[in-house]
Amino acid sequence: MSFAAGDSTVDDTSARRTPRSITTWVAGSLAGLATLWVVFLARGTSAGSAIREPGEFLVTLLDGITFAGLLFVVASGFTLVFGLMRTVNMAHGSLFLLSAYVAIEVQQSMVGLDRNIEAGDIGILDWVVPVLVGSLVVAVVGVIMQQLLLRWNQGQDLRQALITLAVSVILADQMLAHFGGLAQRVVWPGAVTRFFEIFGARYALSRLFMLALALVVGAALWLWLNHTRMGMVIRAGVDDQEMVRALGINIHVVFATTFFVGAFLAGVGGVMGASFAGVAPGTDGQWLLNSLIVVIVGGLGSIRGAVAGSLLYGMVVAFAPAYLPSQYTYYAIILTFVLLAVVLAIRPYGLFGKEA
Amino acid sequence: MASARNVAVAVAAAVLVLLPVFGSEFFVSFVMTRTVMLGLAASTIVFLSAYGGMVSLAQFLLFGIAGFMVGNAVGEAGSKGLKLGWNPWVAVVFALVVTTVLALLLGALSARTAGIYFLMLTLTYAVIGYYFFGQVTTFSGFGGITGIDPPDVFADHPTRLYYLCVVLSVVAYVGLRALGRTPFGVALQGVRDEPVRMASLGFNVPVIRMLAFTVAGFVAGVAGILNIWWNGQIDPTSISIGPTLDLLIIAVIGGIAHLEGAWLGAFVYVIANNYMRNLPFADSLGLTEARFNTVVGLLVLLIMVLSPDGLAGLSIRAHGLVTGATRDARPGGVLDAALHEIATVDDGPNGRLGVPEPTTKGSTR
Numbered sequence: 001m002s003f004a005a006g007d008s009t010v011d012d013t014s015a016r017r018t019p020r021s022i023t024t025w026v027a028g029s030l031a032g033l034a035t036l037w038v039v040f041l042a043r044g045t046s047a048g049s050a051i052r053e054p055g056e057f058l059v060t061l062l063d064g065i066t067f068a069g070l071l072f073v074v075a076s077g078f079t080l081v082f083g084l085m086r087t088v089n090m091a092h093g094s095l096f097l098l099s100a101y102v103a104i105e106v107q108q109s110m111v112g113l114d115r116n117i118e119a120g121d122i123g124i125l126d127w128v129v130p131v132l133v134g135s136l137v138v139a140v141v142g143v144i145m146q147q148l149l150l151r152w153n154q155g156q157d158l159r160q161a162l163i164t165l166a167v168s169v170i171l172a173d174q175m176l177a178h179f180g181g182l183a184q185r186v187v188w189p190g191a192v193t194r195f196f197e198i199f200g201a202r203y204a205l206s207r208l209f210m211l212a213l214a215l216v217v218g219a220a221l222w223l224w225l226n227h228t229r230m231g232m233v234i235r236a237g238v239d240d241q242e243m244v245r246a247l248g249i250n251i252h253v254v255f256a257t258t259f260f261v262g263a264f265l266a267g268v269g270g271v272m273g274a275s276f277a278g279v280a281p282g283t284d285g286q287w288l289l290n291s292l293i294v295v296i297v298g299g300l301g302s303i304r305g306a307v308a309g310s311l312l313y314g315m316v317v318a319f320a321p322a323y324l325p326s327q328y329t330y331y332a333i334i335l336t337f338v339l340l341a342v343v344l345a346i347r348p349y350g351l352f353g354k355e356a
Numbered sequence: 357m358a359s360a361r362n363v364a365v366a367v368a369a370a371v372l373v374l375l376p377v378f379g380s381e382f383f384v385s386f387v388m389t390r391t392v393m394l395g396l397a398a399s400t401i402v403f404l405s406a407y408g409g410m411v412s413l414a415q416f417l418l419f420g421i422a423g424f425m426v427g428n429a430v431g432e433a434g435s436k437g438l439k440l441g442w443n444p445w446v447a448v449v450f451a452l453v454v455t456t457v458l459a460l461l462l463g464a465l466s467a468r469t470a471g472i473y474f475l476m477l478t479l480t481y482a483v484i485g486y487y488f489f490g491q492v493t494t495f496s497g498f499g500g501i502t503g504i505d506p507p508d509v510f511a512d513h514p515t516r517l518y519y520l521c522v523v524l525s526v527v528a529y530v531g532l533r534a535l536g537r538t539p540f541g542v543a544l545q546g547v548r549d550e551p552v553r554m555a556s557l558g559f560n561v562p563v564i565r566m567l568a569f570t571v572a573g574f575v576a577g578v579a580g581i582l583n584i585w586w587n588g589q590i591d592p593t594s595i596s597i598g599p600t601l602d603l604l605i606i607a608v609i610g611g612i613a614h615l616e617g618a619w620l621g622a623f624v625y626v627i628a629n630n631y632m633r634n635l636p637f638a639d640s641l642g643l644t645e646a647r648f649n650t651v652v653g654l655l656v657l658l659i660m661v662l663s664p665d666g667l668a669g670l671s672i673r674a675h676g677l678v679t680g681a682t683r684d685a686r687p688g689g690v691l692d693a694a695l696h697e698i699a700t701v702d703d704g705p706n707g708r709l710g711v712p713e714p715t716t717k718g719s720t721r
Contacts, residue, residue, distance in 0.1 A: 088472050149661070156664075157472040158411060162608055163660045165601060170653035172598075177647065285597035289483040292476050300473065330491040337484050341465055344477075348468035 027342045038323050045323050055199030060322045061315075062198075066207040068314030069214030070272055074287060075294035076221060076306045077265030083238045083301030084258045086157050087150055090164040092266050093288030094171040095138040099267030100274035100283070101179045103134035103186050119193035127189040127275070135267030142263025143256055150259075151252065168284065176281050185278035186271055210272055217268065221303065224261075234258060238301065293336065297343045299353025308351050312339060360675060365529070365616050372522050376515050385514030389586055391626045392521040394606055395619030396528055397579035400572035401607040402618045403532045407541060408568045409470055409548030411612070414462060414478035416603045417485040418455050418573045420595030422580030424489060425451035427501035427590055438495065444507040452577050459573020460566065467562035467569070470551065482600045490592040500591020504584055521582055525619065528575050532615060535571065544568050598649075605656050611666025620667050628652070 038057070042049040050057035078092045089095075107130040111117050149163050192209040195202045225231035233254055237244045245251050273279065273287065290313070295301075298309025316339050320332035343351060372392065376384050397419045404410045428438040429447035442450070466477045489496045510517045535541045546554045547564050555561050584590050602625070610621025629648060663670050 086472075088476060149657070158475070159660055159664050161472055161475060162604075162664075163657060165604070166653045166656035166660060168653075169601060169605075169656070170650050173647060173649035173653065282596075285483065289480060289597075292480050296473075296477060296480060300476075330493065333484060333487045333491055337481075340480065340484075344465055344468075349473065 023345045027346055030338075030342060038319065042323050043325070046321075046326055046329070055201040056322070058199055059201045059203060060318050062203060062207065064315040064318030065311070066211040066314075067317055068310040069211040070269060070276060071290055071294050071310035071314055072306055073214050073217050073265055073272060074269035075291045075298075075310060076218070076303060077262040077269070078291040079295050079298070079301055079303065079306045080221075080265070081259055081262035082295070083303075084234055084241075085150075085154065085255055087146075088157065088161045088164070088300075089142075089262065090161055090288065091145065091168040091171060092262075092291055093284035093286070094168040094175075095142055095263050095266040096270035096273065096287045097175060097279055097281075097284040098141065098171060099134035099138040099270035100186065100279040101134075101175060101184070102137045103130035103271040103274060104179075104184050104279075106130040106133045107186055117187045118190075119187055120190045122187050122189045124189045124191060127186070130186060131268060131271045134271050135264045138267040138270070139260045139264035142266075143260050146256060146259040151255070154255075168288070172281065172284055175284075181281050183278045183280040184274070186274040188275050206275070210276060213268075213272060217265065218307070225303065230254070230257060293340065295353075296340060296350055299347075299350030301354075302350075302352040305350055305352030312343075361616075361672070364671075368616070368619075369522075369526055373519075376518065381514070384518055387626055387630055389514065389518045389521055391622045392518070392525050392619065393579055393582045393586065393622075394603065394626065395610075395622035396521065396525045396582070397576050398603055398606040398610070398622055399525075399528060399532065399615055399618035400576045400579075401604060402610070402612055402615050403536075403575075404568060404572050405607070406613050406615065407536050407544050407548065408565060410565065410569070411471075411475045411604075412478045412569070412572065413475060413600055413604055414481045414485075415572065415576045416595055416600045417482045418459055418576040419580035419583065419603075420485070420489070420590065421458060422451045422455045422577035423584035423587075423590040424496055424501065425454045426581055426584050427504050428495055430504060431501055444505070448581055451581055452574065455577030455580070456570060456574045459577075460570045463566035463569030463573070464562075467565040470548075470565070479597075479600070482595070483597055486592050486596045486600075489595070496590075496592060498592055500589060500594070502589040504588050504590075506585035510585055517582070517586060521586075524578060524582065528578070529615060529619075532571075532575070540564070540567070602652070605652060607666075608656055609659060609666055611668030611670070613665050614668035614672070617666050617668030624667065625652070628655075 039050045048056055074092070074096060078089060081087055081089050107122070107126060108114055108117070110126050110129065111121055113121070145164070145167055149167070150160055153159055153163075188206045188209070192206045194205045196205060197203075223231075225235060233244060233249055237251065237254060241251065244254075269287075270279070273283070293313050294306060294309035296309070297312055298305030298307070313336070316335050317332075320335040321329050324332060324335075347353070372388070375388060379388065397415060400415045401412055404412045404415075426444075426447045429440045429442045429450050430444050431439045431441065440447075462478075462481055466474055466481075469477060490498045505511055506517065510520065536545070543554070543559055543564055546557075547559065547561050551561050554564075606621040606625045607618055608621070609624050610617030610619070628651065632648060632651065659666055663673075665673075
């Protein structure tokens with residue numbers, strides 16, 4: 001159901017909402033109060049209220065949206081794999097990190113420098129090729145993992161989660177051994193490493209570039225799922241795997257393709273993330289967490305849920321530190337938890353999710 | 357069958373009690389204290405998954421919260437955190453109350469989910485908890501809290517602390533198994549197998565799950581207090597995603613369907629951690645301390661591929677082979693099957709609540 005453009009869950013939601021009207025009401029007023037605070041009050045915060053400091057507000061909003069773009073690229077791969085195969089890929093963050101490391105190596109050998117690469121030295125190709133190489137490598141790693149370790153125990157979701165967990169532990173340790181413990185980054189191409197003015201505030205073009213890439217990925221995913229034969233089969237498989245098999249479709253090819261794409265998306269996200277904030281050991285766990293929060297909020301297995309979850313979580317990540325009173329900024333992590341709690345209280349399986 | 361299992365557990369407990377007589381000081385106060393303590397914490401994961409069908413990754417968070425609370429309560433000027441400077445026993449009560457209340461809240465929040473969704477949710481709690489203690493310097497900050505002394509009874513008496521760990525472990529083991537046979541425990545197993553049916557029979561499924569999570573949180577908190585007495589310090593890195601997964605790995609190694617497997621898994625884990633470099637040929641295979649996680653990961657992978665119910669399940673199955681029992685007819689000893697098994701293995705006729713077997717398997721999954 002969830003991948004289709006026109007869902008018909010209206011009866012469903014209204015029926016479920018009636019007994020929970022109080023929680024919905026509470027959540028609504030919480031959101032309203034938060035908006036009021038940001039727009040009019042925001043006393044003692046680093047940003048100031050939106051009325052008085054529209055530039056700060058716009059920058060924070062853009063931060064949220066651009067980060068949501070990155071979240072979407074990573075989490076859509078996670079949710080795609082789950083939607084079709086019911087496999088929770090705990091190694092998704094490891095694939096993210098592995099792709100980033102591969103891209104860093106490729107970029108360094110393309111430029112011929114080990115460190116101190118200037119953005120000016122990087123052409124568009126010096127960024128695009130590492131993205132493709134890194135993503136292809138982890139896509140192949142993902143398919144190998146799926147074929148060797150997951151293909152024969154399809155449907156045992158806990159066992160699969162623990163298997164991918166073991167893979168993530170091994171990958172993390174091996175990456176630490178091979179790439180070291182220091183933070184590294186992919187360098188954005190020189191063409192996007194600029195700043196522009198917006199309401200008197202400076203803003204990095206590279207973040208908008210990241211958002212544009214995310215939109216391209218999202219559009220490609222939508223076209224693939226809704227306008228190709230393979231996408232049609234995948235959507236059918238999400239709804240009723242048995243029937244797809246019975247129709248004579250080789251579901252194993254579909255599974256492998258989906259895993260390839262899911263891992264590829266983790267890889268693209270990994271290189272984007274490595275350009276945006278750098279990577280280090282531990283980034284894998286952080287991005288597993290990010291993917292989990294997005295799908296828990298949006299609903300596991302739903303692409304639309306990934307969009308909604310990314311936007312909500314991206315906004316919380318951007319707004320919480322800017323609009324909390326300065327001495328409480330470090331409580332920002334609590335607001336992530338509040339988002340999670342509010343969504344779970346209203347819809348235990350996420351905004352667009354259905355019971356597994 | 358069950359009696360053979362009980363005899364094995366009793367023998368193991370007797371060995372643990374007698375250990376200080378013939379074991380070296382280092383082995384008892386370092387290796388085995390850690391084993392028993394981690395086993396106690398891991399047993400809460402096993403309890404929740406075996407009796408409730410909930411695989412929780414939040415147990416190590418609750419373990420850590422109890423430690424942080426003790427640290428904040430007994431810390432005196434000079435240390436980090438709240439520095440309340442309380443009596444250590446008051447701190448224990450405080451830490452257990454905070455941990456149990458938090459477990460109740462987290463349980464309430466996640467009680468309407470189960471299975472894989474519950475796993476993801478609790479992993480999220482664990483990582484958020486790590487960032488919380490890292491960023492909120494009021495309670496800890498990334499540097500952590502150091503210089504925490506246990507109460508005088510246990511200070512400078514590592515063997516006493518070891519015995520405390522053993523006694524509490526035995527109490528928890530007996531208590532959790534006994535809890536599994538109470539009406540509450542039986543209802544919990546019913547919720548694990550057939551949540552929809554239990555709900556239509558009038559049981560409040562979320563409340564049952566929430567209470568089970570609270571009990572497990574309390575026990576994890578007890579283990580966390582033992583940990584901070586033993587360690588003398590705690591920092592957020594020690595409850596980060598790595599150690600969190602390690603605790604699940606301990607439960608998986610031992611066998612996530614058998615309560616005693618938790619201590620067995622902890623033993624294997626701690627022994628491997630301490631003595632891996634002493635193995636013959638370890639160096640030539642590249643098995644150094646630094647690559648410990650790779651070895652542990654491979655071990656878990658092997659277990660999940662070969663025998664998802666872990667070492668405890670393996671030994672029970674081996675026993676079944678010897679005695680010619682054909683109970684384990686299911687191929688591969690699938691994890692889900694193992695989870696279902698405990699109802700019939702452990703708890704005899706109570707296991708199924710006397711509800712007639714469904715003619716067709718429910719389509720909830």
